[in-house]
Amino acid sequence: MKRTGFFSDETCFWHVGQPHVGPLPVGGWVQPTAGASLPESPDSKRRLKSLLDVSGLLAELVCHSAPAAYEEDLLRVHTPDYLAAFSVLSAAEGGTMGPQASFGKGSYDYARKSAGLVMRALDMVLVGELDNAYALSRPPGHHCLPDQAMGFCFLANIPIAIEAARFRHGISRIAVVDWDVHHGNGTEAIFYDRADVLTISIHQENCFPAGFGGTERRGVGAGTGYNINIPLLPGGGHEAYVGAMEKIVVPALMDYRPELIIVACGFDANAFDPLARMMLASPTYRYLMSRIMDVAEICCAGKVVAAHEGGYSEAYVPFCGQALIETMADHKTASWMRSNPLSHFSNLPPASRPFRT
Numbered sequence: 001m002k003r004t005g006f007f008s009d010e011t012c013f014w015h016v017g018q019p020h021v022g023p024l025p026v027g028g029w030v031q032p033t034a035g036a037s038l039p040e041s042p043d044s045k046r047r048l049k050s051l052l053d054v055s056g057l058l059a060e061l062v063c064h065s066a067p068a069a070y071e072e073d074l075l076r077v078h079t080p081d082y083l084a085a086f087s088v089l090s091a092a093e094g095g096t097m098g099p100q101a102s103f104g105k106g107s108y109d110y111a112r113k114s115a116g117l118v119m120r121a122l123d124m125v126l127v128g129e130l131d132n133a134y135a136l137s138r139p140p141g142h143h144c145l146p147d148q149a150m151g152f153c154f155l156a157n158i159p160i161a162i163e164a165a166r167f168r169h170g171i172s173r174i175a176v177v178d179w180d181v182h183h184g185n186g187t188e189a190i191f192y193d194r195a196d197v198l199t200i201s202i203h204q205e206n207c208f209p210a211g212f213g214g215t216e217r218r219g220v221g222a223g224t225g226y227n228i229n230i231p232l233l234p235g236g237g238h239e240a241y242v243g244a245m246e247k248i249v250v251p252a253l254m255d256y257r258p259e260l261i262i263v264a265c266g267f268d269a270n271a272f273d274p275l276a277r278m279m280l281a282s283p284t285y286r287y288l289m290s291r292i293m294d295v296a297e298i299c300c301a302g303k304v305v306a307a308h309e310g311g312y313s314e315a316y317v318p319f320c321g322q323a324l325i326e327t328m329a330d331h332k333t334a335s336w337m338r339s340n341p342l343s344h345f346s347n348l349p350p351a352s353r354p355f356r357t
Contacts, residue, residue: 001060001329001330001331002131002132002302002328002329002330002331003062003129003130003131003132004060004061004062004130004131004132004133004134004325004328004329005061005062005063005064005121005124005125005129005130005132005133005134006052006058006061006062006063006064006133006134006136006325007063007064007065007066007117007118007120007121007133007134007135007136007137008049008063008065008117008135008136009065009066009113009117011109011110011113012042012045012110012113012114012117012136012137012138012139013031013042013045013046013138014031014042014106014110015042015103015104015106015107015110015111015114015138015139016094016103016104016107017040017041017102017103017104017152018094018102018103018104039274039275039312040139040140040152040310040312041312041314042138043314044267044311044312044313044314044317044318045136045138045308045317047314047315047317047318048136048317048318048321048322049136050318051318051319051321051322052321052322052325055322055333056333057322057325057326057329057331057333060329060331061134061325061329062130064120064124065117066113066116066117066119066120066121067116067120068109068112068113068115068116069112069113069115069116069119069155069160069164071083073115073119073160073163073164074112074115074155074160076160076163076164076167077146077155077156077159077160077163077190078146078147078155078156078160079146079147081147082097082146082147082148085097086108086111086149086154087108089103089108090103090105090106090107090108090109091105091108092105093105094107097148097149097154098145098148098149098150099150099151099209100150100151100152101148101149101150101151101152101153101154103139103149103154107139107154108154110138110139111139111154111155112155114137114138114139114140114141114155114157115137115141115155115156115157115160115161117135117136117137117157117307118135118137118141118157118158118160118161118305118307119160119161119164119165120135121133121134121135121161121305121307122161122162122164122165122260122262122305123164123165123168123169125260125303125304125305126165126169126171126260126303127169131302131303132293132296132302132303132304132305132306132328133304133305133306134265134305134306134308134324134325134328135157135305135306135307135308136308137157137307137308137309138308139152139153139154139155140152140153140157140180140266140308140309140310141153141154141155141156141157141158141159141160141186141307141309142156142157142158142178142180142182142184142185142186142187142264142266142309143182143184143185143186143208143209144156144186145185145186145189145190146189146190150185150186150209151182151208151209152310153186156186156187156190157307158176158187158262158264158307159186159187159190159191161262161305161307162174162176162197162262165260166196171259171260172196172259173196173197173198173256173257173258173259174196174197174198174258174259174260174261174262175197175198175199175200175253175256175258175260175261175262176191176197176198176199176200176261176262176263176264177200177202177249177253177261177262177263177264177292178199178200178201178202178203178263178264178266178309179202179203179241179263179264179265179266179269179288180201180203180264180265180266180268180269180309180310181203181204181207181266181268181269181273181275181276181278181310182203182204182207182208182209182266182268182275182276182310183201183203183207183208183209183212183213183229183231184199184201184203184264185209185212185213187199187201187264188201188212188217188227188229191223191226191227192217192219192220192223192227193219193220193221193222193223194222194223194226195222195223195226197226198226198227198228198252198253198256198258199226199227199228200227200228200229200230200248200249200252200253201213201228201229201230201264202230202232202241202244202245202249203229203230203231203232204231204232204233204234204236204269204276204277204278205231205232205233205234206231207234207275207276207277208275213229213231214229214231215229215230215231217229226256228248228249228252230244230248230249232244232278234276234277234278235277235278235279236278236279237271237278237279237280237284238279238280238281238283238284238287240278241269241280241284241287241288242287245287245288245291246291249291250291250294250295253292253295253299254295254298254299257299257300258299258300259299259300259303260300260303260304260305261292261295261296261299261300261303261304261305262304262305262306262307263289263292263304263305263306263307264307264309265306265307265308265309265324266308266309266310266311267285267310267311267313267316267317267320267321268309268310268311268312268313270282270311270313270316270317270320271316272313272315272316273311273312273313273316274312274313275310275312280320282316282319282320282322282323282324283323285320285321285323285324285327286323286324286326286327288324289304289306289324289327289328290327292304293327293328304328306324306328308321
């Protein structure tokens with residue numbers, strides 16, 4: 001088995017997606033009601049962690065929390081004015097910081113914790129304490145810009161962790177593969193003029209944010225050629241993602257030879273997701289991660305970190321996460337497929353079978 005880290009923290013489940021309305025105050029020792037944050041509720045993430053536990057997989061992982069990201073870490077990516085405004089609203093009753101980016105009391109600290117989980121995952125993989133790692137980060141981060149929140153994202157978790165890793169470890173070539181069903185516009189914008197980070201986004205065409213994610217966006221200046229967008233038509237399933245990986249993603253990674261691969265791991269391309277129209281089942285996530293790990297073994301001694309992004313089907317996201325983390329840990333539990341509503345997808349023809357051999 002791999003030494004696979006799993007990073008999570010209870011406070012990340014306490015973030016809500018709109019200001020709290022109710023007769024009693026929240027914060028401190030009182031968790032906000034989960035229903036206030038739909039569709040980006042904590043339940044899909046909490047249920048993923050619960051499935052890892054009851055299946056026995058969690059016991060095979062190296063489990064950690066992490067300190068919240070410090071302001072100096074955030075300032076490598078975000079503007080001081082944005083952080084100050086976010087902090088002030090969070091200390092009150094919450095508010096709105098951008099399109100589809102409202103939040104409740106305390107979310108500035110919860111977002112700092114989410115970024116901290118990704119930072120510590122990178123640290124422990126880069127120093128060799130872990131082979132790879134999964135960060136159950138929430139709120140997510142891949143839509144967040146340096147000066148504006150967007151699409152449930154308030155801090156750019158992955159860019160914050162990348163800049164910290166560059167500062168602490170001197171790493172110079174990092175690849176980000178984003179297979180969240182929505183375009184990773186925030187990550188793209190932050191690294192758009194740089195060659196030291198290769199950004200790749202596989203997403204449903206014109207889903208969110210509208211008007212972003214076209215193939216013509218290749219980077220500018222020193223970053224020209226280091227941003228790759230792969231928009232897929234709605235309704236695409238396993239074969240569409242196989243084509244994207246084998247024809248574009250894997251060759252690009254092999255050519256770039258990163259020292260670390262980070263996956264912006266959204267599970268919202270699954271067939272049950274209410275916010276998208278793609279048709280993936282959990283075995284496709286096994287395939288996607290297996291190919292990332294294959295490349296990582298060649299390029300960077302297997303160093304892979306996955307950071308949780310979207311995924312809004314509370315019933316099915318846990319199965320996708322279980323399949324992916326099993327692949328990272330090189331350990332398959334005996335129980336998950338019996339209760340997986342799309343387990344028949346494991347019987348794909350040999351040419352397309354999404355498991356490593």
